[in-house]
Amino acid sequence: MTGHSTSLASPPIDQTFLLSLLGYNCLQAYLKVAPPIKRLLAKYKLKPVEFTVLALVAENLQINQKRIGETINVSPPNLATLLDRMQENGLLERQRNPRDKRSHIVALTPQGQALYEKTRSSVANLERPASLSADEHDQLIHLLQKLFL
Amino acid sequence: MTGHSTSLASPPIDQTFLLSLLGYNCLQAYLKVAPPIKRLLAKYKLKPVEFTVLALVAENLQINQKRIGETINVSPPNLATLLDRMQENGLLERQRNPRDKRSHIVALTPQGQALYEKTRSSVANLERPASLSADEHDQLIHLLQKLFL
DNA sequence: TATTGTTATACTCTATAACTATA
């Protein structure tokens, strides 16, 4: 029980203007969708970014750091330390590209590959919240990609 | 010119799986939409969160900190320091609620009100990126709100 | 006892500058 017998109920919050803004809606939607995925990945001692890197490296042979960083919006210095950590955890390896010795080709270790396969299906199972039909889910993703692809 | 005459073009990145995930799409869309708004607000020495607070307080008389924090996903300690800063900048004031002296009612100062009105129209003008039709824009917002409202 | 808000602090994330090595 909240309040007492003579109290007015809290008026609903008016966020009409904010709700008309694309950026606000994208962020609030992300903040709603992300926590369950975070909790799931935490069981495997993975952060969302790390899972993203696993996916990108698993599905792109010979990918280098520049392309990883561009794709997932992580700057070179921050990607370097992120990959350091994943490498220490035995998830991936870096080797010099013989065709251009400045760049490093990133590849998953067998453990990294195994972890990706395990977590991938779990993450996929969290897709499509109850509040969206299958059609709405697909439509939403299609529209979001028009923004950033 | 990139590469040399006999080099293969970089194969396009395969992010098929990631692009099927709602959370990934929301985040990437946000990361694309946010920077222009950030730059605009920076001219007024405002951060996006601060603008959000301005909007919420301007449109909700008698709002207290608990409801602000719940609505915009900011924890009580972090909201306290955020409001401290905005108060120091002369944008808002906090007064005890006479009906419940635990809570503080937040209200804009005339300067805060003026700043909100100025920035509000500028922010609104950044809405609807060229890649979306008016219908798509409205449809996208409608679907996002099904996720978090 | 529970709730609102504050303080202090730790932790994480992100951004910037300077550097090495290759091209």
Added chain:
DNA sequence: TATAGTTATAGAGTATAACAATA
């Protein structure tokens, strides 16, 4: 001279615990 990546570090954002005042 430009590019890929690294190191070090600063700054911003987020999370947690302990507390005071009020209900």
